[in-house]
Amino acid sequence: MIKRIASFALAFSLLSGQAFAQDINLASGSTSAPLEIYADNGIEWQQNEKLIIAQGNAVAKRANVTVNAEELRAYYFDEASDAGDNTNIHRLEALGGVTITSDTETATGDRAVYDLKRAIMVMxxxxxxxxxxxxxxxxxxxxxxxxxxxxxxxxxxxxxxxEGREIKADVIAALFRKNKQGQSEVHRVNAFGNVVIITKTEHVTADKGVYNVNSGVATLTGSVKIKRGGNILNGCSATVNLKTNVSRLKACAGTNDNRVRGLVLPTTKSVQ
Structure with a gap:
C-alpha cells in the first residue's frame, strides 16, 4: 500500500463557467467543490510565484474528476470579495503519465494543460x-x-x-451531448483533411466529412472515392449510410465532365 507523505486540501475555488454536458469537467462540473492535491514526494507551495507543485504519483481531485501524473503544477491568484479573500486556480499542468478520469470517461497522454478560466484542456x-x-x-x-x-x-x-467503424482525418471534432441515461456521448463527428472512413465492407476517402452518429449517415465532399471489394466509385460528394451500407454519389457541378465514375470488376470464376 502506498503511503502519501504529503497531501494538501485546497480550499481554493476554480475559475469556472457554465456547466455543460461533459463528464470530465474539472473547471465547470462542480463549481463549489474544492480541489484536493496529493503526492508521494512532497508538495511545494511557492507563495510569491502563486504556484503549488506536487511531485511523485501526484493526484488532483475535484468531485468525480481525478487527474493523475508524475508532477502537477497549480497556478492561482488571490482575489478579494465581500466574503473575504478568495484563491482562484486558473491553470493546472500535469506532466508525465497523465490520466484524467471521471465516472464514465478517461483521457490519457504525456502532458496536459488545463486552462480553468476558459474551461479548455489540451493534452x-x-x-x-x-x-x-x-x-x-x-x-x-x-x-x-x-x-x-x-x-x-x-x-x-x-x-x-x-462499433467497428473508424474515421480518420487530419483534424476530428467530436460533439457531445447527454443521452437518456445522463451520460455524455458523441452525436456528431466533423472531419477535415484526408478523411478516411473504414467499415467492414467499405473504404471511403474524401476531403471533408460530417458523420451523424445516431443516423449512421456520413456526408462527404471533395474527391470522394468509395471502395467496396474490388469495386470503386468516384464523385465530388456523397452520402454514405454506415448502418445500411447504402451510398449515393453526386457529380461535380460546373465542369465539362460532371459524371460520376465507377469501376466494377466482374466476379472471377475458378477453372475446373
Whole structure:
C-alpha cells in the first residue's frame, strides 16, 4: 500500500463557467467543490510565484474528476470579495503519465494543460486519447477538450472509433451531448483533411466529412472515392449510410465532365 507523505486540501475555488454536458469537467462540473492535491514526494507551495507543485504519483481531485501524473503544477491568484479573500486556480499542468478520469470517461497522454478560466484542456504526447463507454478519440498531435462547447478536437492523424467503424482525418471534432441515461456521448463527428472512413465492407476517402452518429449517415465532399471489394466509385460528394451500407454519389457541378465514375470488376470464376 502506498503511503502519501504529503497531501494538501485546497480550499481554493476554480475559475469556472457554465456547466455543460461533459463528464470530465474539472473547471465547470462542480463549481463549489474544492480541489484536493496529493503526492508521494512532497508538495511545494511557492507563495510569491502563486504556484503549488506536487511531485511523485501526484493526484488532483475535484468531485468525480481525478487527474493523475508524475508532477502537477497549480497556478492561482488571490482575489478579494465581500466574503473575504478568495484563491482562484486558473491553470493546472500535469506532466508525465497523465490520466484524467471521471465516472464514465478517461483521457490519457504525456502532458496536459488545463486552462480553468476558459474551461479548455489540451493534452499532448504519447498519442493522447479520450475514451467514453462507446467512443475512442485519439491523435498523434494534440487532443483538446472544450467543456463549454461540449466537444473534443483531435489534431494530427486523428481517429474516432465506434462499433467497428473508424474515421480518420487530419483534424476530428467530436460533439457531445447527454443521452437518456445522463451520460455524455458523441452525436456528431466533423472531419477535415484526408478523411478516411473504414467499415467492414467499405473504404471511403474524401476531403471533408460530417458523420451523424445516431443516423449512421456520413456526408462527404471533395474527391470522394468509395471502395467496396474490388469495386470503386468516384464523385465530388456523397452520402454514405454506415448502418445500411447504402451510398449515393453526386457529380461535380460546373465542369465539362460532371459524371460520376465507377469501376466494377466482374466476379472471377475458378477453372475446373
Amino acid at each position: 499532448s504526447g504519447g498519442r493522447p486519447t479520450l475514451r467514453t463507454p462507446d467512443d475512442t478519440i485519439s491523435a498523434d498531435g494534440t487532443l483538446e477538450y472544450w467543456e463549454e462547447r461540449a466537444q473534443a478536437v483531435a489534431r494530427g492523424n486523428a481517429t474516432a472509433v465506434r
